[in-house]
Each structure stands twice: as structure tokens, then as C-alpha cells.
Amino acid sequence: MHNPDHYLLLTPGPLTTTAGVRESMLKDWCTWDDDYKSLVQSIRSDLLTFAEVSAEDYTSVLMQGSGTFSVESVIATAVPDDGKLLVLVNGAYGKRIAEIAERLKLNVRTIEYAETDMPDVEKVDTVLAEDAAITHVAVVHCETTTGLLNPLHDIAGIVKRHNKTFIVDAMSSFGGIDMSIKNMDADYVISSANKCIQGVPGFGFVIAKRTTLQSCEGRARSLSLDLYDQWKTMEDQGGKWRFTSPTHTVRAFKQALEELKQEGGVLKRQERYVENQRLLVEGMRALGFSPLLPDAWQSPIITPFYYPEHDTFQFERFYEELKARGFVIYPGKVTDLKTFRIGNIGDIHPSDITALLDAVRESSYWIEPAAL
Numbered sequence: 001m002h003n004p005d006h007y008l009l010l011t012p013g014p015l016t017t018t019a020g021v022r023e024s025m026l027k028d029w030c031t032w033d034d035d036y037k038s039l040v041q042s043i044r045s046d047l048l049t050f051a052e053v054s055a056e057d058y059t060s061v062l063m064q065g066s067g068t069f070s071v072e073s074v075i076a077t078a079v080p081d082d083g084k085l086l087v088l089v090n091g092a093y094g095k096r097i098a099e100i101a102e103r104l105k106l107n108v109r110t111i112e113y114a115e116t117d118m119p120d121v122e123k124v125d126t127v128l129a130e131d132a133a134i135t136h137v138a139v140v141h142c143e144t145t146t147g148l149l150n151p152l153h154d155i156a157g158i159v160k161r162h163n164k165t166f167i168v169d170a171m172s173s174f175g176g177i178d179m180s181i182k183n184m185d186a187d188y189v190i191s192s193a194n195k196c197i198q199g200v201p202g203f204g205f206v207i208a209k210r211t212t213l214q215s216c217e218g219r220a221r222s223l224s225l226d227l228y229d230q231w232k233t234m235e236d237q238g239g240k241w242r243f244t245s246p247t248h249t250v251r252a253f254k255q256a257l258e259e260l261k262q263e264g265g266v267l268k269r270q271e272r273y274v275e276n277q278r279l280l281v282e283g284m285r286a287l288g289f290s291p292l293l294p295d296a297w298q299s300p301i302i303t304p305f306y307y308p309e310h311d312t313f314q315f316e317r318f319y320e321e322l323k324a325r326g327f328v329i330y331p332g333k334v335t336d337l338k339t340f341r342i343g344n345i346g347d348i349h350p351s352d353i354t355a356l357l358d359a360v361r362e363s364s365y366w367i368e369p370a371a372l
Helices: 019-026 034-051 067-078 092-103 121-130 152-161 210-214 227-236 247-263 266-286 315-324 350-363
Strands: 058-064 085-089 108-112 136-140 165-169 188-192 203-209 302-306 339-343
Touching (some): 034 203, 034 227, 034 247, 067 092, 067 165, 067 203, 067 227, 152 165, 210 227, 266 350, 315 350
Parallel strands (some): 136 165, 165 188
Antiparallel strands (some): 058 203, 188 203
């Protein structure tokens, strides 16, 4: 009988963590203590190592809250009053960046695409050429609305050719998909503790070009989300956060970083995620499910599938059937299409995907047993 208090999270985060990550939270920490501040500094250094950038050119800063808090801290701090932000939108998280900018009463322009379409990079080039007021460009790397992997390096080349500040929301990709921040010349790369690094929720982080961040003093439109002040305090006071930090989450993140090293780094983790996703799609197709996106566009992070074409299919019942067997999946987020999503990041391995596919077969209540 399945334990209802324990199941595998097949979502884009929070996600299934290792016993080591969970056990690391059993000790309490003092935010002012030098041991804790040293822990923070080691995390900041590790992030630059995994990003493959030098501490001379880049720095990192941790920010309380969910990943969206870190995104807002960048938008609120980086874009000046006389600046203009261009946001590429082909999903809910691109829309969220634009909404953040609008709430902050920034000058913002969007290029919007369908949620199942790849951005037209030539259109980006045209807009930047015709609109000289644009100073900053933001894009979501892996748009988890659909799992689509946007052409980050192609977009970066155009943004930098026009000499604009480049903001990358790498929330669900950093640490699990190889990317060259240095080659992109990205100014800000944003992610969260509870995604591909495989920590637990509680804070996000920003990897920023030093010269770009240093120019932001006094610009933030929020006290709590002032990215510059947060960074300056961490720099000047040896890892101290301005306000109370999520100490247990921070310790868990350090353990997660150590486990990423033990796995062999980002490329090895990407290999596992890719194999998970390959097995998932292959197995789901064999069970009669159709993926939303073409294979070439699909990230190894999360995969949407169309609802089965059957009158009796109800996602809620399917969800509960799977949960009763130890697996939690995700509802769809695409606006006009009936889909559900299955993630395969976190402490998920090919054997787990095989077990999931068995559970999907058993949970397909709308199919006659003989057909299975």
C-alpha cells in the first residue's frame, strides 16, 4: 500500500529531494554567526563555478522568497527610470516579467508569440533596430508553460550586437542544462534553490555581471527587493543577508550543490534529465499519449501531453489515481489547449520513470483492461 505522505514530485519545482538534502536541515543556524556567513559565501562562490564565470567579471547574490521575487528584484533594480524593457513572451513566465515591469510603472514593450511557437529572432533584431529607447531585454530560457527551450544564444547574439543589457530567467534550467553565460555576455541570470540544483524552496539567486550591478546603486523601487543593497551587504559583511534569511533552506542548498558536484556537474545532470525525458515520451507515446511540442523544441525539464481523446477522461481523477500510486504530476498551463505536464527534474532517475509509466498504465481508467 502506498504511503500517502510520500510521493515523487514530477513537477518543475518544488521537486523530489534526496535524503541528504532533507537531513541537512536538521540543524539550526544563527544568521549572524561566522560559520553561517561562511556557508553563504561558499554558496555564492559555487554558483559562479557552476556558471563557469570568473569572480572578477561576475558575482552572485541570494534573495529571499520564491524565484519570482528574484526576477522582480532584477527588474526593479536594473531598469532605470529613463530605460525601457523589451520582454519576449511565449508563455506564462514571460508574461509575468512584463506584468512585474508594468506594476513597477516601467516603460515596457513586449514581442508576443503563441505559447507553442519558437520566438522569431529576426523580429527581435528588427524591434531593437527601430526602437532606440530599449535599454534592457528579458527572456525566459525554459518556458515551463510548455517546456519549450527558447534559443537563448541566438537571442543573446542579437541583444549584444545592439549593446543592450540582457536579463535571462533561467529559473528551471540553470544547473540542469548547459549554457554559457560568458559566451552570451548575459548581464543577469536568475534561478531558484528548488529547481535543477535540487534544493528546497525559500530563496532564489542572481548571477550578475559586476560592472552592470555596480551601476544600479540607489535605483531599486523596493526596499526588500533591492538587489544592489542585498549584494553590497553580502560583499561588505562576509555573506550577511540584510534581513532574516531562510537558514535551513540555505544549508540544504549547500548540500544540494555538493551532490551536484558528486553527480559530475551540470553536464552529467543534464544527461540524466535527458534520459528521463526520452524514456518518458517514448513510454507515454506507447500508452497512447501525444506530446504537445515537437521533440526538437522540447526541454528535458518538463513535458506537456494532450488529454486523451476520450469522453470519460478527467484530469482530476487521473491525478488522484497516480497520486494513490506514489506520483504527483502537474496540471497544464497552456491557455487554449487541454494538457497536463510531467516533470523529470529533481532526484528522479530512469527507474522512477519506468515505475511512473507502469502507474500511468494502471491509472488509465478510461481504457478497457484488455487494451492495456
